[in-house]
Amino acid sequence: MKETLWQGLKRRLLADEVRRQVRAVLQAETDQTFTLGTHAAAAAVHERPFSERREALRQALEAWRVNPLARRIVELTTQYVVGGGITFTCEHPATSRFLHELWQHPLNQMSLRLPEWCDELTRSGNLFILISTDPGGMSYFRAVPAGQIDEIRTRPNDVDQPLEYLPAPALDGRESPAWQAYHPLEDCPQADGSFRPVMRHYAINRPVGCVWGESDLLPVLRWLSRYANWLEDRARLNRYRTAFLYIVRSRFTSEGERLARQQRLNAQPPAPGSILVADENESWEVIQPHLEADDANTDGLAIKKMIAAGTGLPLHFLAEPESSTRTTAEAAGGPTYRRFEQRQAFFVQVVGDLLGIAVQRRALAQGNRPGGGRVNPHARIRVHGGDLSARDNVALGLAGNHILAVVTQLRDRGLIDDPELLRVAYRFIGETAQVEELLQRGRAAPPSGVAPRGAGGFPPGKVDLLSGEAKQEVLT
Template structure:
């Protein structure tokens, strides 16, 4: 019975298998779908959602490489970087504070053999213009708070982390991994307590445990994280201008070339071929004698090219105009005289003044950090930078010598005019001092109107009091 049951199960299984094979299976239908991926997919941004205003990593790298190459090899690009550096720093910069002890701390930092700010500051400003960003890790002596600055190449910055509650505030820097696969995490410096951040942001900043660092950018946006080079917009035009000049160099070489054209009158092809084997170019200063059947002529190429100086000026001014640099600053005098030259330079000095304010902020931020570290090392309270003893100021000299003659003449006229107005009670003393201060400011002298009026009134009262109590003149010696 067992064998019969087993045989029945095998037969039933074979029948089921045969039925399944003979019956066509129902195919499931699926709609074909796909996604097209471009080669530059990572360089596109979404139209909605979190918008990233930074350049792509590859574009950021290429910007740095091209800017550095042009600064080294392109004369015009070099001047666009070096001229602002010279105007801003040629006469030197210094950090000042009214408190003598704090001034000694700043001087020690400035003249430190590692910091050497007089020597390294032009490098920092130059690289800020070339790369659009700078990162300075700090090294602090825990005993006395002395600060030394390091340097992190922008090419080693992998990620710039911003505050999740405030996209414009950078809170940390992550570097690329080294050969051991380790990336450093620097906490960006703010001159204030950590409590200025939210609790969530403070937790994130605690993960940046490899030290503190300054991070500064230029040509950036509030919703961006990386800076941009001053040469970014001009890179292609600078390269094109240089290629144009090299083309003109080749053209000039071709224009100087010439050949001898020899005409044989009435000669047969055989005679021409024979003569061509006998002829040779004459040496300079030699004499050649021939009859009227042979004519020699030096032929130079006529390329029918227009004067290229206007084209060169057009390209050059396009680049200079983009950098707000007048033409005569790069050897293109044109029809410029002294009056027009001074007026043409005013927009440039406005741009340079804006950059000077950026450098001023950077140096003053570093100076405040130096004083904070000194205070923390001595277990002092958090410095109040609104007080004069802690108020660090970066002092820059004048970028250019001013023509003070017209301001001096204007000051004399203003003083005379306000004096007459005061005598006739047409003007208050405060307004009169404000007018004088407006002209004095052009001469580099700022007047505190209220303090100056108070001091002037005090001096006038003292003079009047002295005149009242002065002994009258003794006329007895003059009497007969």
Template structure:
């Protein structure tokens, strides 16, 4: 390939042939640059991975790679509306309106526990961090009885057992410690400190230092890793599986919007056989272009094309309409990566039917129950370090039946005599989420009529069978004539 002409030679000093050669060389170099960029984009697919079958002692992603992935996933959770919606659906499945951690009146449930994992806000933050980082770190102070959450970017190292690479015994934290008040008008540089913390899996007395760095023996780190495989130390974000597909779906919608904008530039067509006809038609349909109220620029949508005799221009939107819905297979991959049904992800009932939603409900429920159990084990490990080995955690039910079905089931159980009247009433109040303000149980006259009738009868109240049709003997109590063979 020819070289670009000397940069000190100005374009105005070149003749036509030199300019053509110069442009051709620039075009070639631009094509090579585009190919290089595409190669780099494809290389992202292998980002942080080692070749399969390579003679490496470790086939997992290292800490720096996980941190880089987490940076991308954090932005994706905040910016991309589909991913944000998917994480919100997962969070509502797993945490509901909040999880009750035992008795809040006990002494162990202090302000640090409430701030890090006790309130609804803290629990929603944990789930979003799990989706974006793939790892949660809790620093438990055994002496003070407090809990602190460590961000992923402050973890800088690990130490494992000699005979078990999966067993992490120490975590290294690199953080900046600030002293004094920080304000926009006054900033005092902080001090970077390096500290090792024992893991909750360490079953021997902790060391005093590692490689000359102090070990804080009064604390323990509880690490919760998501999507981890055998032999791995660090977890992988939930959103990492949908990074490329969310980008592909976003680009597809952008391209469709560009096409729709291009097709909308011509709204009318005028055909005239003479020049005067051109002018007359143009003067009748011409109008001042509208302006964008925000920018003040002329809008280039809804224009008119004036053509000559024998010429024709078909509206592009009628010939080739833009189908935004054709990109749903890309959205379905995002839904699959987040383990939620597609209709819930897109908030579009037209993207699925009832049969599809019911088919996907059971796998979704099981996946969310597995995440609940994972977090249940982690929260109980923290509570055990705080001196609460028997912590009871109340998780919200998954796939709860509608209220009217539950009331019907309770009513049928009461009518069959399986429930006492006070149990009957308590169950219905609980199903309707109504608090019972009475301090004493209701009297006989306060019970519903159906309950009073059931109490007066020794046998359970039975519902009269429905009529099977009119018959002349129905109202007389007789039986219809039947013939036996």
């Protein structure tokens, strides 16, 4: 059946309109909308989609840049985790010298880079460290932003064994080669003696079965935005509430006379507190907006409590004194210090792992070359973090002082032996120790010349847990 002239015209018009709308949609398509709801082929089921992960990283970075609360949350974590300093010890002399050289190398400057790494770990939930090694065995560490990594390829049966890291394409569309993951059994010098760059990935807030971590700011990004909007609205409302205008009423003979009077007043407006003298033909009035700005402190405090709960910080850490008593502040700080302690233990492990990789590569670079100064790849490296609170040291010292009096009495009565006494004493002062090694070193050490203390007896007086000073006894 042949189509009529009207049907053919309608078909052509509809086809042109469909093509125009499809072209407009394709031109407006972006990476964020085109990949919405998609997953990588090798991604885990519980992994965030690619577009959501990129958007979360972008929002966290933007909040850190423009929101004072977000910046302060990240700074607090870094100050407690790294602010006290990260140190290391190694009993092997050559290995210790190499580690100090690596730590202070101008291209490493680890003391300056560690706070940046902690910021990146807290802000994005992921820390990518690129390790480059020269033919002499000196390693250099560079942190790669999490936003520059598109995909982490792992073994099909184990997400904890990464194979390579795919960087994001360049602005001109060119794809960069993937960075290989570090595998100690496969790492070896190339033919020219150099090492290929390898990457290590560390993640926090990572669900089981996932590869990517999540930012500490991610649960509170929405509330940070709401608090900023609420504060801006309150500031704008208070500004307009105090605004006012003058209305001058008078009898003018013409419109030109009125405009001339208005121009004179605009050129020299009356200052607040000044005196105006007017005749009976002119009257002044003041108008101002009657805005109902009720007390909204409760609303702002509720939003700030949500932010504090989401980040694990007490309100007085965020410039909001919830209570004026010291007891409340101390009780609120307990879980926070425990959280910082866990994060510090994780970060210390990260630093120890990187130092271990550097020592392994140094040993491979030295090979069988003759000469002294060879590092020991099996030497134990102990990394130590700074104290979170001086009050903890006072409490631990007091606990160790008291428990030492108890275990000394037990040892004198033959109820425990020397290893048990040493183990309990070190446990109560919050330190870990190799008991047998300490006993051997103690037996080999020369006498100190200090008279031993009498058996038993508790330390006299009381100690303030906040300042560590002896309390003054008050006689009544």
